Amino acid sequence: DADVTQTPRNRITKTGKRIMLECSQTKGHDRMYWYRQDPGLGLRLIYYSFDVKDINKGEISDGYSVSRQAQAKFSLSLESAIPNQTALYFCATSGVSAVPWPQYFGPGTRLLVL
Amino acid sequence: GENVEQHPSTLSVQEGDSAVIKCTYSDSASNYFPWYKQELGKGPQLIIDIRSNVGEKKDQRIAVTLNKTAKHFSLHITETQPEDSAVYFCAPQRANAGGTSYGKLTFGQGTILTVHP
Numbered sequence: 001d002a003d004v005t006q007t008p009r010n011r012i013t014k015t016g017k018r019i020m021l022e023c024s025q026t027k028g029h030d031r032m033y034w035y036r037q038d039p040g041l042g043l044r045l046i047y048y049s050f051d052v053k054d055i056n057k058g059e060i061s062d063g064y065s066v067s068r069q070a071q072a073k074f075s076l077s078l079e080s081a082i083p084n085q086t087a088l089y090f091c092a093t094s095g096v097s098a099v100p101w102p103q104y105f106g107p108g109t110r111l112l113v114l
Numbered sequence: 115g116e117n118v119e120q121h122p123s124t125l126s127v128q129e130g131d132s133a134v135i136k137c138t139y140s141d142s143a144s145n146y147f148p149w150y151k152q153e154l155g156k157g158p159q160l161i162i163d164i165r166s167n168v169g170e171k172k173d174q175r176i177a178v179t180l181n182k183t184a185k186h187f188s189l190h191i192t193e194t195q196p197e198d199s200a201v202y203f204c205a206p207q208r209a210n211a212g213g214t215s216y217g218k219l220t221f222g223q224g225t226i227l228t229v230h231p
Contacts, residue, residue: 042224043221103160
């Protein structure tokens with residue numbers, strides 16, 4: 001089984017709808033991240049969490065919210081989806097004690113907002 | 115924040131040739147320098163990394179070199195194979211000895227590598 005899983009893998013929604021993307025990990029890592037990937041723009045950080053009680057905004061948090069339900073679960077919500085949120089979304093994890101400090105990515109969720 | 119630039123944005127080589135991708139960063143306190151490979155339909159995966167106390171690291175056909183004075187590091191792939199075709203990202207980071215990041219993470223824009231058989 002994959003260490004970092006994301007659901008759903010693909011989602012089509014309409015403008016104004018609320019949607020949630022979910023991420024689960026079995027790596028036992030403390031830190032979890034949500035990224036957005038657009039063609040030609042690489043990966044941009046939306047939110048990150050260093051533990052269950054610690055949530056931080058990333059580079060592009062406007063229009064998004066997150067919830068860290070447990071060490072292993074980190075959800076991303078779009079309260080009112082808009083077309084320019086159409087993108088590929090990745091969840092990632094990393095461990096505190098790992099030196100150096102790589103990140104492990106899920107397979108991604110492809111979101112289309114009509 | 116950290117400004118990160120990758121060059122080239124696209125790279126096309128013949129199988130067996132070498133490929134080099136360069137990453138330039140702005141934060142002189144960066145001390146961890148990874149390269150990620152993203153295959154079609156998958157998430158990025160770490161392929162090699164280097165810390166600031168090392169100038170070069172090799173792993174079979176892949177190597178990373180670091181020039182901290184000039185603030186750039188490069189990915190070198192030798193004897194390229196079609197399965198090396200992917201998008202490659204650099205992501206220089208500033209972390210303390212325990213792995214704590216001091217701020218947001220910034221990825222380069224990516225380099226699309228195509229290896230022709």
